[in-house]
Amino acid sequence: MQRKSMFLAVISMVAVVMFMAGCAGMTAKPTEKNFKAPTVTLSHVEVQTYWGWWFFSNKIKPAKGKAGNYGAPLDLAFIFEITNPNDFPVKMEKFQFTVGFEDFDVNTVLSNEAMWIPAGKTNQIRFHSIQDARQTQLSLLVTGGLKLKESGKSFWDMLEKWWTQIPDFSFPVHVRGGSAIFKADGVMKSVSFNYTFP
Amino acid sequence: MKQKQQWFKYVALFFIPALVLGVSAGVFAAEVKIGALNDVTGATSDVGKDYALGIAEAIQYVNDNGGVNGKPIKLYQFDYGYRIPEALTKYKLFKRLGAVAVLGWGTGDTEALSPTITKDKMPYVSASYSAHLTNPKKTPFNLFAATDYSTNARAAITAWFDTRWKKHPDYGKRKPKFVCSYHFAHPYCSAPIKAIKDQAQILGFEIGPDQNVSLVAIDAKSQVLAMKDYGADLVWHGNTTMSVSATVRDAFSLGLKADHIVNCWGFDENLPRLAGKAAEGVMGAPRCAFFGEDVKNMDKVVEYAKKYNPGVPLEKRLTHTVGAWANVMALWEAMNRADKAGDLTGEGILKKGFETLRNYDVGLGVAPLTYTPTDHRISGTVSIYEIKNGKFHVVERVDLKSRWPEKWEKEWLGW
16 A cells, blocks of 8 residues: 555656646747748749640530530649747747749639648648639630730640640749748737749 | 545546547537639639639638627639539538528529528529529528629610610610520529510610620621621620620620620620720629729728738739629628528528618619519619729619619519
């Protein structure tokens, strides 16, 4: 019985010591003043999956399924590094950026998934930008149609170039108007970023 | 010894639940889940991207201000590229995730989803302002915080008649000639056609042949020449900004003498930027204030745009951000009311939320909101603007409800 009591007393002591040590390790409360903005860096861009270049109009009879205006999908992965320079963990609540091919915006990536970044550490995160050639054709026309017209280029030429040359990244892929929202204990920091790859 | 054992038990009783509750507090925090469908890559991305930014910023504002009676909103926001099958797929995801309401986008997908959301009792607050969605007998769970396309079109053509045609040298001598320019195959563009032609007849217009202009048109010369051959005095445009600006530019360069009135998704800050001089005098019903305009609650819209999307310059933001805020503010109030009544369900949000709003003022240049169990048109008063020196100015506030009370009450609901 005495041994058991001793054992329980030691365990209690250890628990109390660990609890106190944990408290001692706690850092100052995040404030507007001490919250340093995390950094967002584009590591690289990958073609996640490649389906080549093709487009079928709705006049083509498919072997299966319904006819439609279908273009090759393009799945690009953007790998970012997010560094937390603070000595407390921060939560990233929102991440967003627009993807541009040359002078034209072709997609906007939105993410509202939360991610914690430990104090003083760097996390890597992969965001997918997925679109098909049909979608991009429409987007290109409604967001950059007049610019395209003035440049004398056809949207087919642009799409074919982008879809066939993307494995080599022979044209600039832009990350524009990027913003990430970080929070720590109710204090918020927003970070804006722009990159060009390669 | 017994005392020591007792002491240990008390310690364990205190620490273990504290530890468990501490770790899992985040897990148990109540969240209100909302789905959002947006077009940032498809045929309406010229206006859809700005609206999508506005939705996210407005939800941040709601969460910063207590969420739904203390419960934060978890937003699931997706791009569906203006493709109806994608919208249907994402809607199924929202249901699986336990969303209590959806902030939707286009007319095609909103009308396609309408029977499903009615069956599911899912409040669906869309950026489609189609009048087809305003009759609760047919579409009880479809809502939006704006005057509908048909009401806007009726008001715009009436304002043109009042302010321009009455000053025309031919006023009283002949009928004004009117044509519609829009993408026939798109439900958004064609939704108010029946209503605007009806209004044209009420006002004594002669109606010419419709012109099919693609939603992604960057050249509309042949259609403009057809309008010119007809001798149009007024053209209604039902497309989005890029296509409307291409048409207005071609009309200017080809010497079409007609005036232009535009539906809300083609009448934004980009129109004078893209169409330049050709946009001078163009009239429209933007359904809410322009970005940065001096109206109630605009300070919050601008503050959150700066705060949450610092990478997007303010001068590139549009009235569609404001429209997104209006929808979120209306849904927020409806959810707060339903929650206070202890019924934060789809039916609760509709019956104890939206349908209890009477002249509820969200500011933002939106007409005060009233939804009744028999009528989801928020108001019969529409502000009509025109572009002067590249800026937007109110030319007339048309009160359709007072001007044609019987038609408003008995004829015009739902189309």
